[in-house]
Amino acid sequence: MLVVHHLNDSRSQRVLWLLEELAIPYDIKHYQRDAVTRLAPPELKAVHPLGKSPVLTDNSLTIIESGAIIEYLLRRHGMGRLRPATASADFEAYNQWMHYAEGSAMLPLLLKLYVGRLGDAGAPLAPRINSEIANHLGYVNQALEGREWLVGDALTGADIQMSFVGEAARELRASYPNIDAWVKRFQARPAYRKALERGGPYSLAA
Numbered sequence: 001m002l003v004v005h006h007l008n009d010s011r012s013q014r015v016l017w018l019l020e021e022l023a024i025p026y027d028i029k030h031y032q033r034d035a036v037t038r039l040a041p042p043e044l045k046a047v048h049p050l051g052k053s054p055v056l057t058d059n060s061l062t063i064i065e066s067g068a069i070i071e072y073l074l075r076r077h078g079m080g081r082l083r084p085a086t087a088s089a090d091f092e093a094y095n096q097w098m099h100y101a102e103g104s105a106m107l108p109l110l111l112k113l114y115v116g117r118l119g120d121a122g123a124p125l126a127p128r129i130n131s132e133i134a135n136h137l138g139y140v141n142q143a144l145e146g147r148e149w150l151v152g153d154a155l156t157g158a159d160i161q162m163s164f165v166g167e168a169a170r171e172l173r174a175s176y177p178n179i180d181a182w183v184k185r186f187q188a189r190p191a192y193r194k195a196l197e198r199g200g201p202y203s204l205a206a
């Protein structure tokens, strides 16, 4: 049985969304962030030593990293859905977004969150962080120009992996109209709504 170890207000929401898109059975084990520190509870470390979410368990197998989990689910359970054929040009774009989300785009967004907590002490870093955010979100916004989805003409796992970046971007209240339209588009999908019902409240507001 597939089990998603799901932390509230976290990246594991996108794993629930994927499972709903694929309409395959799964269970959720819920974990709550500490109200003050916003860190995961220690019980997550019993599932994986890093104590981060998402974690997917499939009987004796334990997988971390959203991108690896999404790839695993699509390869094992996708039956060709939501993933371009590996020999196609679209696959290279898909693969790029799968790595780019956590490998590049999230870094300046996370730096803004953490450095922001330093108050005035973090001020010297703000211009560089803000220009990198503009660099990355400008790139994503441009990539979505004239298109509904990041790869080809239909939803793929790349949109699901990149969704956390899009949702975090919207919290900045900056003007990225193509990102805004794309986020609204995927949040309106029945599978996304169903994942919210099963996962519980989800907010990235700081």
Ligand SMILES: N[C@@H](CCC(=O)N[C@@H](CS)C(=O)NCC(=O)O)C(=O)O
Pocket: 007, 009, 010, 011, 012, 038, 039, 040, 041, 051, 052, 053, 054, 064, 065, 066, 067, 102
């Ligand atoms: N790159 C990892 C990031 C995992 C991660 O940092 N998850 C956060 C939630 S969004 C977490 O578990 N934070 C709680 C903590 O660090 O205590 C992935 O995409 O799965």
